[in-house]
Amino acid sequence: MREVETIVVGGGPAGSTCARRLVQHGRDVVVLDKAQFPRLKLCAGWITDKVLRDLDIAPGDYPHPMLRLDIRAHVPGLPFGLRWFPTPGANWSIRRIEFDAWLLARAGAEVVAHEVRRIRRDGDRFIVDDAFACRWLIGAGGTMCPVRRALFPEGRNKSRQIVTLEKEFPYPAREDVCRLTFFRRGLVGYAWVVPKGDGVVNIGIGGKAKYFRTSGTNIHDHFRAFLDDLVREGRLDAATVADLKETGHPYYLFSRDGAVRDGRCLLIGDSAGLATMDLGEGIGPAVESGLMAADEILGRGTYHKGEVTLFSLSGLTQRLMRRANRRHLPTPTAA
Incomplete structure (x- = not known):
C-alpha cells in the first residue's frame, strides 16, 4: 500500500492549486484523478484578475489563448446592453481543456490515473481502495466527488442546485463580446455567449433546478430558444x-449549511458547493479553497468555508438581492 501525507482526489483547479502549494513547501502529495489530462471540461471559462493573482499568474505567463472580455449585460425591457459590468479589475476567458491541464502540470x-471507489478510516489514516493511505484527504472531485459521497453522507441543499446546458465550438465569425442575458423568458438564471481565443465560443444557459421543477419549463427548450434568438440577431x-x-451538468451554489471538513478530511471547490451566489462562478472559489486547505495542512491557517468569496459582483449584488427580496422578485442567481 502506498503511504503518503496528503491525497488530493481530483485534478481540477481546486485540487491542482492545493497540491501546488503543498509541493512548494516540500510536502508529500499525490493527486488521484480518473481522467487523463488534458480532458474535455465544458465551462464558460470566466476568470478574474483575482484568480490570476491567487494563482500567481500573469496573463503573459499562460501559454494558451487568454482573451480579455468585453462584457455586456442584457436585461429584458432594456433596449441596449449594459457596457459597464461591475466586477473589479479585468475579466478573461480560457478553455478548461487547456487551463486545467496546464495548472495540474505546473503543480x-x-x-x-485512478478512479476512487472506496474510502475508509483506519485510525488517524484514510485508506483509498486498499491501495493508498494518507493522513490528510482532500476532496476536489467536483459535484460527484467520491470523497464527499463516502465521508459526508448528509443530503445536499437542493434549493441551491444549478443545472446548465452549454456547447463550446470553433466559430471564427463570432464577435469578441461576452454577452450575458438575465431573466430571459422568466428564467431564474442567465444565458451567456463567451468568446475565447482561436475563434472558439462557449454558449450556454443555466438556472436553479428548482425553477425548472416548479415552472413546468424544460432547460433544453430554453437552450434551443436562446440559440434561435442568436440566429435571429445574426450572431x-x-x-x-x-x-x-x-x-449539461449540475453543481451547487454556496450554502451556509453543509460541512466541508471532518477532521483531516477537507472538501474544496465544487465538491464543497462553493460557486458564487450571484453568477455561479466556480473557478475563483475553487482556487481560494484549495489555497486555504493547503495552508491548514501546512499549519499556516485554518480553512473556513465562510471566508471563500460569496459574490462575483461584491457589494452591488448583495444590494440588488436585498432589493429583489423586498419586492418578491426572482434574484439573478445563475449557472
Whole structure:
C-alpha cells in the first residue's frame, strides 16, 4: 500500500492549486484523478484578475489563448446592453481543456490515473481502495466527488442546485463580446455567449433546478430558444445551430449549511458547493479553497468555508438581492 501525507482526489483547479502549494513547501502529495489530462471540461471559462493573482499568474505567463472580455449585460425591457459590468479589475476567458491541464502540470505533484471507489478510516489514516493511505484527504472531485459521497453522507441543499446546458465550438465569425442575458423568458438564471481565443465560443444557459421543477419549463427548450434568438440577431448561422448537441451538468451554489471538513478530511471547490451566489462562478472559489486547505495542512491557517468569496459582483449584488427580496422578485442567481 502506498503511504503518503496528503491525497488530493481530483485534478481540477481546486485540487491542482492545493497540491501546488503543498509541493512548494516540500510536502508529500499525490493527486488521484480518473481522467487523463488534458480532458474535455465544458465551462464558460470566466476568470478574474483575482484568480490570476491567487494563482500567481500573469496573463503573459499562460501559454494558451487568454482573451480579455468585453462584457455586456442584457436585461429584458432594456433596449441596449449594459457596457459597464461591475466586477473589479479585468475579466478573461480560457478553455478548461487547456487551463486545467496546464495548472495540474505546473503543480509539480505526482498524478496517478485512478478512479476512487472506496474510502475508509483506519485510525488517524484514510485508506483509498486498499491501495493508498494518507493522513490528510482532500476532496476536489467536483459535484460527484467520491470523497464527499463516502465521508459526508448528509443530503445536499437542493434549493441551491444549478443545472446548465452549454456547447463550446470553433466559430471564427463570432464577435469578441461576452454577452450575458438575465431573466430571459422568466428564467431564474442567465444565458451567456463567451468568446475565447482561436475563434472558439462557449454558449450556454443555466438556472436553479428548482425553477425548472416548479415552472413546468424544460432547460433544453430554453437552450434551443436562446440559440434561435442568436440566429435571429445574426450572431450565429442557422446551419451551425442545427448541428449543435448541448451537454449539461449540475453543481451547487454556496450554502451556509453543509460541512466541508471532518477532521483531516477537507472538501474544496465544487465538491464543497462553493460557486458564487450571484453568477455561479466556480473557478475563483475553487482556487481560494484549495489555497486555504493547503495552508491548514501546512499549519499556516485554518480553512473556513465562510471566508471563500460569496459574490462575483461584491457589494452591488448583495444590494440588488436585498432589493429583489423586498419586492418578491426572482434574484439573478445563475449557472
